Amino acid sequence: MTGVNYTLDVAGRPLHILRNVGLSVQPAEVVAIVGPSGSGKTSLLMLLAGLERASSGRVLVDGQDLTTLSDDELTLFRRRTLGIVFQSFHLIPSLTALDNVGLALEIAQPELPLASTRAAATEALAAVGLADRLHHRPAALSGGEQQRVGLARAMIAKPRLLLADEPTGNLDQKTGARVIELMFDLARRQHTAVVLITHDPGLAARADRVFTMTLGELTETTSTGRG
Ligand SMILES: Nc1ncnc2c1ncn2[C@@H]1O[C@H](COP(=O)(O)OP(=O)(O)O)[C@@H](O)[C@H]1O
Numbered sequence: 001m002t003g004v005n006y007t008l009d010v011a012g013r014p015l016h017i018l019r020n021v022g023l024s025v026q027p028a029e030v031v032a033i034v035g036p037s038g039s040g041k042t043s044l045l046m047l048l049a050g051l052e053r054a055s056s057g058r059v060l061v062d063g064q065d066l067t068t069l070s071d072d073e074l075t076l077f078r079r080r081t082l083g084i085v086f087q088s089f090h091l092i093p094s095l096t097a098l099d100n101v102g103l104a105l106e107i108a109q110p111e112l113p114l115a116s117t118r119a120a121a122t123e124a125l126a127a128v129g130l131a132d133r134l135h136h137r138p139a140a141l142s143g144g145e146q147q148r149v150g151l152a153r154a155m156i157a158k159p160r161l162l163l164a165d166e167p168t169g170n171l172d173q174k175t176g177a178r179v180i181e182l183m184f185d186l187a188r189r190q191h192t193a194v195v196l197i198t199h200d201p202g203l204a205a206r207a208d209r210v211f212t213m214t215l216g217e218l219t220e221t222t223s224t225g226r227g
């Protein structure tokens with residue numbers, strides 16, 4: 001994205017949420033964004049997901065300028081190009097791990113035969129270490145396991161871009177670190193670009209590049225780690 005401004009009208013007055021934000025992420029590259037609460041991090045992800053529209057500037061994802069797409073085109077873009085991992089997992093409580101993950105592929109690729117969808121979901125769950133949890137419902141899984149299901153769901157359709165908004169916010173630090181390792185590993189293997197929002201500087205430091213959001217302004221703060 002380049003020169004992106006995001007301004008909302010709140011009670012007749014402009015509220016500047018993002019100011020002249022630029023960010024570019026390459027395939028297989030992991031970018032972390034840190035910054036205080038209310039600084040605009042989630043808003044940035046909403047623009048990258050095409051769930052909100054920039055007030056000005058360009059938002060290019062995988063060669064598509066989201067600012068020029070219709071709502072229907074944005075829906076297709078999300079199905080084909082994006083994976084999203086949420087802080088609170090957002091799994092469907094009545095569905096097993098296998099069906100939660102399978103459903104995501106069914107939505108992305110409805111033409112795929114059911115047997116192929118189930119086989120792919122089984123494989124995706126195995127890739128996150130849950131081969132023996134296929135038929136568990138979310139309530140029967142630990143937080144770390146639920147987020148690994150969330151990760152398998154986000155990655156099953158081989159997205160070009162993975163967006164993660166504080167995905168470890170509901171996990172203890174050690175479990176969170178393992179989920180993040182897994183996310184980075186899967187993303188690099190599938191050549192998926194990752195934008196990860198995190199409060200944890202230790203997790204952010206594992207990304208290829210780190211950015212800090214302050215009052216709607218994004219600056220690169222990658223440390224070279226070599227002094
Ligand atoms: N739809 C909205 N209406 C009014 N204010 C909003 C809206 N969405 C976000 N904001 C405001 O924009 C700022 C940035 O929010 P957000 O992107 O959620 O920050 P972060 O994820 O960094 O905590 C906050 O001050 C928030 O209150």
Ligand SMILES: [Mg+2]
Binds near residue numbers: 041042
């Ligand atoms: Mg947020």
